[in-house]
Amino acid sequence: MADLATLPEEIVRGVIDPAAYGDGRTAYESFRWLRANNPLGRAELEGFDPFWIVSKHADILEISRQNDLFLSGARSTTFTNREADERVRQMTGGSPHLVRTLVQMDAPDHPKHRLLTQSWFLPQNIRHLEERIRQIAREHVDRMAELGGECDFARDIAMTYPLRVIMEVLGVPREDEPRMLRLTQELFGASDPELNRSGAGMGDNPNAMAELQAIIADFFMYFKKITDERKADPQKDLATVIANGQIDGAPISDFEAMSYYVIVATAGHDTTSSSTAGAIWGLCEAPGEFAKLKADPSLIPGLVDESIRWTTPVKHFMRSATAPYELRGCQIEAGDWFWLAYPSGNRDEEVFEAPDEFRIGRNPNRHLAFGYGAHLCLGQHLAKMEMRILWEELIPRLETLELAGEPKLAVANFVGGPKRLPIRYRIH
Numbered sequence: 001m002a003d004l005a006t007l008p009e010e011i012v013r014g015v016i017d018p019a020a021y022g023d024g025r026t027a028y029e030s031f032r033w034l035r036a037n038n039p040l041g042r043a044e045l046e047g048f049d050p051f052w053i054v055s056k057h058a059d060i061l062e063i064s065r066q067n068d069l070f071l072s073g074a075r076s077t078t079f080t081n082r083e084a085d086e087r088v089r090q091m092t093g094g095s096p097h098l099v100r101t102l103v104q105m106d107a108p109d110h111p112k113h114r115l116l117t118q119s120w121f122l123p124q125n126i127r128h129l130e131e132r133i134r135q136i137a138r139e140h141v142d143r144m145a146e147l148g149g150e151c152d153f154a155r156d157i158a159m160t161y162p163l164r165v166i167m168e169v170l171g172v173p174r175e176d177e178p179r180m181l182r183l184t185q186e187l188f189g190a191s192d193p194e195l196n197r198s199g200a201g202m203g204d205n206p207n208a209m210a211e212l213q214a215i216i217a218d219f220f221m222y223f224k225k226i227t228d229e230r231k232a233d234p235q236k237d238l239a240t241v242i243a244n245g246q247i248d249g250a251p252i253s254d255f256e257a258m259s260y261y262v263i264v265a266t267a268g269h270d271t272t273s274s275s276t277a278g279a280i281w282g283l284c285e286a287p288g289e290f291a292k293l294k295a296d297p298s299l300i301p302g303l304v305d306e307s308i309r310w311t312t313p314v315k316h317f318m319r320s321a322t323a324p325y326e327l328r329g330c331q332i333e334a335g336d337w338f339w340l341a342y343p344s345g346n347r348d349e350e351v352f353e354a355p356d357e358f359r360i361g362r363n364p365n366r367h368l369a370f371g372y373g374a375h376l377c378l379g380q381h382l383a384k385m386e387m388r389i390l391w392e393e394l395i396p397r398l399e400t401l402e403l404a405g406e407p408k409l410a411v412a413n414f415v416g417g418p419k420r421l422p423i424r425y426r427i428h
């Protein structure tokens with residue numbers, strides 16, 4: 001058995017601190033140290049339950065594929081401290097989750113709920129959206145042209161494009177989109193003072209939990225209206241599939257339907273906007289890759305995958321063990337808690353050559369940005385399709401591309417990516 005020395009506090013803080021992702025450097029340095037020195041290490045910090053940091057690609061896969069041994073729903077699926085965990089349990093009457101979406105479920109409920117929409121998300125089904133998505137992509141490329149050669153690509157394009165797509169998919173009218181954008185940013189940006197409601201960091205904000213509850217209540221109120229409408233008047237959209245969903249012959253509850261909207265509405269755009277902005281950032285950092293892409297548009301799918309790997313919009317999910325298990329020479333006990341460090345797995349030197357470099361020609365590109373196993377991202381084909389379509393519309397018209405200022409990253413340890421990306425370009 002390996003020596004179970006706990007990890008140095010500085011390294012652990014470099015993994016859990018939202019600011020470590022915001023500066024674009026600290027988290028990656030911590031991950032590099034972990035992969036080299038203690039790839040599966042135990043973290044013990046005042047105020048937190050002990051947890052393991054899983055930094056190697058192979059170990060993230062090994063845990064993620066065994067959904068019976070490593071549960072999603074038994075404890076909080078995202079990292080939390082003891083105090084916040086207790087408050088959530090008090091509010092919910094014992095559950096560690098404020099919402100009950102697919103990511104908080106395990107078998108037997110998880111496969112039944114996933115089945116409700118799984119076929120809707122398959123490539124052959126979402127193909128019918130291609131023309132509509134292309135129109136949305138063209139509007140965004142035209143907007144870039146109108147902006148006259150300089151824009152903040154993250155704010156002006158990457159944030160609104162996936163939002164427009166997912167709202168179309170859910171059947172949310174255009175005039176309600178700003179409200180949805182604000183709500184998702186507040187939900188995911190709870191630790192980013194620029195994005196959350198009070199303007200304070202999570203640690204400094206005594207009302208953080210009440211704010212989170214208010215945000216979720218807003219979501220629920222909004223989608224309750226949509227559910228009622230789709231029950232009365234079914235359409236061909238995903239909202240209709242959710243609103244009329246049945247499990248074991250009984251309709252799903254309003255709470256479960258609302259949770260489904262929350263996961264689709266939130267998982268469906270902040271993630272994709274991060275990797276969309278990440279693609280343009282990567283091309284600015286590696287002008288040779290931009291030239292290759294201009295010369296050979298068949299490299300677009302490679303650009304899509306590489307931008308998702310390089311950005312890794314989802315920074316972690318948690319799992320907890322149901323039984324003793326041995327991994328990488330370490331003894332794991334039932335109840336142990338795991339931080340799956342996707343950005344670390346996606347920069348694992350054993351799997352990716354020159355992992356910090358942005359290379360659109362990686363083939364294969366075995367990134368794990370969409371997770372793995374039973375919870376593998378349901379929206380991955382949609383995310384890749386919408387990014388591909390945007391690049392098919394933009395790249396042929398884009399003649400030059402460079403950074404026009406300092407990019408800024410979201411201060412977030414769960415979902416995040418570039419939130420400011422000033423660029424200069426020539427477009428026709």
Ligand code: HEM
Pocket residue numbers: 072102103104114166263264267268269271272275308312313314317369370371372374375376377378379380382383
């Ligand atoms: C680049 C974009 C995206 C990334 C990086 C991403 C990442 C992820 C990851 C890592 C998980 C795994 C959760 C776990 O293991 O617990 C996941 C699950 C999920 N994603 Fe995505 N996602 C993206 C886009 C989307 C889109 C566009 C949608 C929907 C429209 C979506 C819907 C979902 C859903 C519903 C789940 C839960 C699946 C389950 O628990 O069975 N995602 N995603």
